[in-house]
Amino acid sequence: LKHFLTIEGLSKSLLTEILDTAESFAGVSEHQVKKVPLLRGKTIVNLFFENSTRTRTTFELAATRLSADVINMNIATSATSKGESLLDTIRNLESMFVDMFVVRHALSGAAHFIAQQTAPHISVINAGDGQHAHPTQAMLDMFTIRQLKPDFSSLRVAIIGDILHSRVARSEIQALNTLGAAEVRVIAPKTLLPAHVESLGVSVSHNLTEGLKDIDVVMMLRLQKERMSSALLPSESEYFKCFGLTEEKLKIAKPDAIVMHPGPINRGVEIDSKVADGPQSVILKQVSNGIAVRMAVMAMAMQTAAPAPGRSGGIHT
Numbered sequence: 357l358k359h360f361l362t363i364e365g366l367s368k369s370l371l372t373e374i375l376d377t378a379e380s381f382a383g384v385s386e387h388q389v390k391k392v393p394l395l396r397g398k399t400i401v402n403l404f405f406e407n408s409t410r411t412r413t414t415f416e417l418a419a420t421r422l423s424a425d426v427i428n429m430n431i432a433t434s435a436t437s438k439g440e441s442l443l444d445t446i447r448n449l450e451s452m453f454v455d456m457f458v459v460r461h462a463l464s465g466a467a468h469f470i471a472q473q474t475a476p477h478i479s480v481i482n483a484g485d486g487q488h489a490h491p492t493q494a495m496l497d498m499f500t501i502r503q504l505k506p507d508f509s510s511l512r513v514a515i516i517g518d519i520l521h522s523r524v525a526r527s528e529i530q531a532l533n534t535l536g537a538a539e540v541r542v543i544a545p546k547t548l549l550p551a552h553v554e555s556l557g558v559s560v561s562h563n564l565t566e567g568l569k570d571i572d573v574v575m576m577l578r579l580q581k582e583r584m585s586s587a588l589l590p591s592e593s594e595y596f597k598c599f600g601l602t603e604e605k606l607k608i609a610k611p612d613a614i615v616m617h618p619g620p621i622n623r624g625v626e627i628d629s630k631v632a633d634g635p636q637s638v639i640l641k642q643v644s645n646g647i648a649v650r651m652a653v654m655a656m657a658m659q660t661a662a663p664a665p666g667r668s669g670g671i672h673t
């Protein structure tokens with residue numbers, strides 16, 4: 357696990373190891389994530405070319421809990437605004453004795469590109485690339501599910517909304533199938549589904565009230581307006597009427613179903629506030645779990661990476 361770029365192709369045992377490692381970092385409650393010296397002397401750079409609240413902050417908290425030094429690059433005020441290329445930005449940061457890049461970028465493949473180009477001792481973690489992948493989000497969601505419903509083989513999971521533009525959906529589908537979920541069902545209008553979506557290993561419904569039947573885990577997604585042309589954009593009120601999750605519609609799922617959402621949520625568009633803030637919602641638990649899961653991914657990646665040339669791994673002087 358030198359780099360963590362995608363869930364695709366990873367084994368069930370590796371995903372389980374990430375979840376188990378995260379569990380070892382999580383305390384008896386989310387408020388007691390342990391601080392450990394595992395990455396003391398390591399420097400981690402958060403490179404967020406796209407905005408973020410949850411992912412960037414929990415990566416920073418996770419790195420701090422691992423005792424690493426963390427730099428949050430402010431892309432808006434960096435020299436990229438003067439025309440510096442992504443590769444030149446990376447080369448310059450590498451020269452500052454960096455050990456890991458955490459990358460979010462609007463272009464699918466950006467994290468892979470950096471991983472290919474960067475020095476051999478540097479790990480790259482994908483914090484979301486375009487419509488492609490958001491692997492740590494998928495892992496923190498698997499961690500949250502496992503806490504509440506430990507037997508994946510009995511679970512029917514519905515992923516609802518804008519599957520077409522969602523990197524989260526792709527990574528969730530891969531993780532759920534790898535961990536052996538009984539069924540992954542996507543529920544969306546045809547216009548918000550990728551072509552040949554069944555080939556991803558899912559069943560498909562275009563009707564929320566039919567699709568929620570027998571579901572244990574309800575995962576809501578927001579409409580990714582920033583990735584849609586205005587011609588494709590559905591009316592929000594029409595969308596809510598057909599695909600918005602209300603208390604009434606949630607009753608169709610199993611009575612003990614949990615409601616998830618990677619955030620940010622758009623209240624009254626894909627989810628009603630009564631559900632988002634209701635007793636079945638685990639949305640904020642997902643956020644808390646991001647710390648321990650991102651600690652696990654960073655610690656495992658650093659353990660696999662080659663030692664930095666000319667450095668013993670101690671604290672930089």
Ligand code: CP
Pocket residue numbers: 407408409410411412484493618619620
């Ligand atoms: N789930 C998620 O990626 O949220 P942020 O965009 O706030 O990081």
